[in-house]
Amino acid sequence: MLIAQSQTSGDPDAMIYAYTQALAFDDFEPVDIYLNIARLERQRNNNARAEQAYRSALEEDAKRRDAKEGLALLLIDMKRHDEAETLLLDVVTTDMARLEQSSEQAGECVTDANSPWRSYNGLGLLADILEQGQQARKHYQCALNIQPGMAMLHTNLGFSYYLEGEYPQAERALLRAVNQEPDYERAWSNLGLLYYRWGRSSEALAALRKIMTQAEALNDLGYIALMEGEYESAASLFQRAIDASPRYYPRAVENLNQAKSMQAISKR
Structure with missing residues (x-):
């Protein structure tokens, strides 16, 4: 009841309080409670508290993939890249074992609809941060094998191509993103940046005019x-x-x- 009331109010403080109180009752799954707390703390930019909540979730269930991925993506934002990579690789390795794929075959990116696209996307982000563009794009393609219609993934792939100066490939990926989700602001913004750097100023302005x-x-x-x-x-x-x-x-x-x-x- 308290959780429902807090959700209706939309007040993050009230919602976090309600979820914290719910931990005292057996009616709720503690991992889900901790993940909800972590999500709210991230929205408030309370990274330390969000990390604590994710780790509490993993103490309850060390195998929860969504907890590992959530913590890893938070650690990327906190520039703790090695820790994030360890978590994401653990998720991917577990999925490869589920699919009976050997580590030697890992480059082939064997996936199915239940494979961890968030982890592949996170590994792509890390590779781009480390200026390993080719590896980043392999990870994004793995994520797209799982979620081919996700604009965010096409946008990340396009930006990775852009970082390497491969403008035609970047344009194709970003156009796929806006075709999938016409109101996706980051894709239009990246298209504007791409076109300006490419010397196509009028097209850059037209892209930005889609969102501002x-x-x-x-x-x-x-x-x-x-x-x-x-x-x-x-x-x-x-x-x-x-x-x-x-x-x-x-x-x-x-x-x-x-x-x-x-x-x-x-x-x-």
Whole structure:
């Protein structure tokens, strides 16, 4: 009853309190309770408490795949990459044993509908962080074998290609993402970034316009140019953003001033 009331309120503090109280009763599965607590703590950016909840879940059931994956993805965010990799590889190895696949065959990525796509995706993220792009894309492809229609996975694959400068492959993957989920903001944002770096500025603007106003899109493109050291282009884009905004746009004004300042410094 207390859990239902807290869920209705939508208050994370009340929900965490309710789940904590539920641990005292035998009517609830403690692993599920701890996982719900971990999810709420992550939403509140309380990573230490989220980690504690995930570990409590694993103390209750060391074989729970969702607990291992949740903890591993949290550890990636906390930049504890070795610990995360150990957990994810454990999940994948267990699944390979279920499918009677030997470690020598691991590169073949034998999966079925019940295989751990989250773990393969997490291993892809880790490989990209370590600048191991080819390995990352193998992991993403394994995840896509399991969940071929998931926009997030196509987006991660596309961004991995982008990081390696393989723009045509990146474009194909990102277009698959937006075809699967037309409102997926990260895919459109990555397409905008890709097209701008590819020298296709009008297409970059069109991609960003799918998820934001004209002024916001121009400001974002200006920021990309600023990070690239293209100060004159950045200043022009920020000015266009200011002109396109129906009201005062302080962020674009601040960015314009920064671009002009950096442009002046670069000419000294």
